[in-house]
């Protein structure tokens with residue numbers, strides 16, 4: 001049995017879903033993959049930290065952080081608040097970085113992932129910040145330390161985007177893509193189509209764990225822009241920051257404009273696009289009025305859709321229907337299993 005240990009940096013919507021997912025999949029992981037996953041360390045921003053080399057019971061951790069509770073009582077070892085020390089002391093095989101995204105700098109997540117790799121741990125992340133702000137540095141650091149840095153769920157949750165091009169479509173040069181990559185704004189617009197106010201729609205999105213702690217990142221198009229930048233950086237090989245994307249969110253989209261579109265049989269969608277022109281990527285995020293003939297028209301709920309154009313595949317669409325935090329958690333689990341598959345002796 002391959003017993004692997006995990007250090008989780010962040011235990012919010014995705015972290016809790018990951019804890020439940022590995023509990024639910026424990027039997028299948030053991031029987032089909034010969035893997036047992038044990039969480040040995042969990043860090044949060046304001047709900048304490050815990051390290052227990054024998055394993056932290058996920059159900060106890062979930063209970064401990066309800067309301068204002070903390071994880072501190074579950075710690076058998078010193079659990080410092082300095083994350084570099086915390087990661088080193090966890091002695092885990094994998095660090096999962098799922099702290100809130102920082103669109104402008106990618107920190108402190110970059111520091112967390114750097115610490116993991118320097119301590120010879122694999123790093124898996126759903127956080128887009130490190131992908132756009134430090135992809136090349138972290139990938140190089142991973143290589144030097146004989147470890148991997150994967151981030152499948154950073155864009156489109158659990159849908160295979162990065163791994164499809166990495167594993168299944170070698171030597172395919174992406175020349176552009178367009179899609180709907182922010183599920184939160186998709187839901188907000190839909191709720192306004194059904195008559196909700198902007199604030200009612202935001203409260204609902206937060207209640208189902210789709211809007212992040214601070215929803216302005218979604219509303220102002222930062223989340224969509226950072227995803228566009230991540231796809232351009234990794235898949236098109238052109239480093240791009242969210243600040244480089246021509247960005248307009250949905251803040252100025254009024255319920256009356258949304259109703260008018262509905263009356264005309266059309267819909268507003270926050271559309272992302274990127275195109276390679278003379279070796280540079282021109283990227284845009286903006287609300288767009290779409291008619292029923294558009295592939296974006298029926299992308300509803302938390303669903304995402306992206307249509308890639310490559311030199312060998314003129315159109316490849318990937319649709320992910322109604323994901324939630326568990327889908328993101330699955331992306332993390334898929335990265336872990338894909339890394340294990342490539343460990344010496346498992347190839």
Ligand SMILES: NC(=O)c1ccc[n+]([C@@H]2O[C@H](COP(=O)([O-])OP(=O)(O)OC[C@H]3O[C@@H](n4cnc5c(N)ncnc54)[C@H](OP(=O)(O)O)[C@@H]3O)[C@@H](O)[C@H]2O)c1
Pocket residue numbers: 009010011012013014015043044045046047048083097098099100101108126127128153154155157209210212213324325328
């Ligand atoms: N939600 C999704 O389905 C989804 C989809 C794709 C990608 N992502 C990405 O996944 C990450 C996590 O998302 P989420 O929805 O789980 O966010 P969340 O619910 O806001 O949880 C964030 C967690 O990180 C902790 N945290 C905050 N600052 C920290 C720090 N400096 N060091 C260590 N821990 C810290 C928070 O602790 P406190 O609560 O105590 O502050 C909380 O446990 C984000 O980067 C997000 O962009 C999420």
